[in-house]
Amino acid sequence: xxxxxxxxxxxxxxxxxxxxxxxxxxxxxxxxxxxxxxxxxxxxxxxxxxxxxxxxxxxxxxxxxxxxxxxxxxxxxxxxxxxxxxxxxxxxxxxxxxxxxxxxxxxxxxxxxxxxxxxxxxxxxxxxxxxxxxxxxxxxxxxxxxxxxxxxxxxxxxxxxxxxxxxxxxxxxxxxxxxxxxxxxxxxxxxxxxxxxxxxxxxxxxxxxxxxxxxxxxxxxxxxxxxxxxxxxxxxxxxxxxxxxxxxxxxxxxxxxxxxxxxxxxxxxxxxxxxxxxxxxxxxxxxxxxxxxxxxxxxxxxxxxxxxxxxxxxxxxxxxxxxxxxxxxxxxxxxxxxxxxxxxxxxxxxxxxxxxxxxxxxxxxxxxxxxxxxxxxxxxxxxxxxx
Ligand SMILES: Cc1cc2nc3c(=O)[nH]c(=O)nc-3n(C[C@H](O)[C@H](O)[C@H](O)COP(=O)(O)OP(=O)(O)OC[C@H]3O[C@@H](n4cnc5c(N)ncnc54)[C@H](O)[C@@H]3O)c2cc1C
Numbered sequence: 063x064x065x066x067x068x069x070x071x072x073x074x075x076x077x078x079x080x081x082x083x084x085x086x087x088x089x090x091x092x093x094x095x096x097x098x099x100x101x102x103x104x105x106x107x108x109x110x111x112x113x114x115x116x117x118x119x120x121x122x123x124x125x126x127x128x129x130x131x132x133x134x135x136x137x138x139x140x141x142x143x144x145x146x147x148x149x150x151x152x153x154x155x156x157x158x159x160x161x162x163x164x165x166x167x168x169x170x171x172x173x174x175x176x177x178x179x180x181x182x183x184x185x186x187x188x189x190x191x192x193x194x195x196x197x198x199x200x201x202x203x204x205x206x207x208x209x210x211x212x213x214x215x216x217x218x219x220x221x222x223x224x225x226x227x228x229x230x231x232x233x234x235x236x237x238x239x240x241x242x243x244x245x246x247x248x249x250x251x252x253x254x255x256x257x258x259x260x261x262x263x264x265x266x267x268x269x270x271x272x273x274x275x276x277x278x279x280x281x282x283x284x285x286x287x288x289x290x291x292x293x294x295x296x297x298x299x300x301x302x303x304x305x306x307x308x309x310x311x312x313x314x315x316x317x318x319x320x321x322x323x324x325x326x327x328x329x330x331x332x333x334x335x336x337x338x339x340x341x342x343x344x345x346x347x348x349x350x351x352x353x354x355x356x357x358x359x360x361x362x363x364x365x366x367x368x369x370x371x372x373x374x375x376x377x378x379x380x381x382x383x384x385x386x387x388x389x390x391x392x393x394x395x396x397x398x399x400x401x402x403x404x405x406x407x408x409x410x411x412x413x414x415x416x417x418x419x420x421x422x423x424x425x426x427x428x429x430x431x432x433x434x435x436x437x438x439x440x441x442x443x444x445x446x447x448x449x
Contacts, residue, residue: 064320066358069365070138077135083116084142092146097410099272100419103265105149106272107229113154114184118143120158123166126178134368137313141364144314145321148420149273151314156225157181159307161188161234164249167302168294173251177232189230191221191252191278192300198223199433200448201236202297206280208250210241214286217250217258220279223427227261227276230254234291235278236300249291249299258283270423305378308428312367312384315424316360319392322399322414323353329403329412340402349402353395360388379441386434393421 063085073081091109099106113119117129118139124130144151162181165173180186197203206219217237227233233252238245254261260279267275291299327350330341340346363384370376396418400407408415425431433448440446 088146120162140314141317145317160190326399
């Protein structure tokens with residue numbers, strides 16, 4: 063596996079163990095069927111509890127049955143899972159960073175006891191409902207509303223493009239509390255079997271096909287007061303979750319690029335044209351040299367993010383830079399890898415085209431490339447250019 067600057071030499075024995083376990087999981091449980099799942103547009107749901115058993119969900123949380131590993135271990139895990147498929151990493155990212163993280167950071171003790179062990183074991187599945195049909199890049203414009211009634215809240219609205227929603231037991235729904243002054247955004251834990259909740263799947267995706275995506279419809283859904291996340295108010299709630307998830311993406315997407323690179327390297331050595339392997343042509347060597355350098359740059363960014371996060375110095379803007387850079391890097395690397403495989407490169411027999419298609423989603427979700435550009439622009443100039 064490409065690790066050109068030997069970054070993995072610095073991994074601790076625990077981090078190495080997590081890497082090896084995740085790599086074995088991907089080789090044995092993901093790789094054999096992922097092409098078929100991608101073609102069929104299905105997610106291998108049987109892997110949900112297996113990933114739970116292996117401790118792949120929110121492993122940085124300490125307590126509630128979770129191991130409390132370091133940030134670099136988490137990053138390495140995401141990298142290995144996404145080398146399998148972005149859909150597998152997305153499942154783990156959403157469950158861990160977008161569902162368990164807010165419950166842990168902002169939930170009541172009762173909410174933590176109820177959900178964290180079950181989600182951690184993969185016995186329950188969660189989703190994160192922020193995006194709405196009319197509000198994607200600007201989630202602060204959300205229209206989903208929560209209105210107080212005698213024993214809690216009544217929720218109305220709709221969310222779309224929600225990873226895992228059709229297979230979820232609980233949704234973290236972000237809505238405006240219209241009964242409070244200035245209608246702040248608040249987080250609600252909504253069990254998906256409540257009356258008035260619908261979670262229709264979105265089927266016609268050409269990217270992230272081995273992942274379940276759906277809507278969340280909320281039609282006069284009653285939730286008790288104890289389902290509100292008590293310790294956060296305003297856009298800080300969902301945005302802080304996104305920073306966690308984008309950290310995982312910055313690491314994960316390097317795995318997708320690395321896997322595409324390895325497929326191209328192997329193919330170039332095996333495939334013969336004009337009387338010998340195509341790897342002997344300078345153009346193909348240049349492709350490999352460019353890809354390896356780009357991936358190594360991405361790895362360096364990811365490792366540095368983990369160091370900053372570990373010492374409490376990580377800013378959301380750092381994560382924006384790494385997400386933006388690494389996803390664009392993966393977009394270029396997977397395309398070149400696909401090209402190097404010629405006609406075979408457009409099939410599901412090889413990983414590059416599948417990764418390339420998945421990258422289009424990763425480029426768009428968790429803040430589009432453009433939005434992260436604007437985040438950096440604002441940080442560098444002090445002038446916001448969003449509107
Ligand atoms: C497979 C998949 C899974 C997803 N999972 C989830 C999930 O689990 N939970 C969730 O809440 N959301 C999820 N999303 C939604 C995702 O976060 C949104 O698609 C994303 O935020 C972009 O919103 P949009 O699609 O409405 O695009 P829009 O916001 O309409 O953007 C359209 C285009 O306009 C550009 N644009 C927008 N504003 C500006 C600006 N100010 N300046 C310049 N250009 C701009 C964008 O960059 C983009 O190119 C998922 C999306 C996909 C595709």
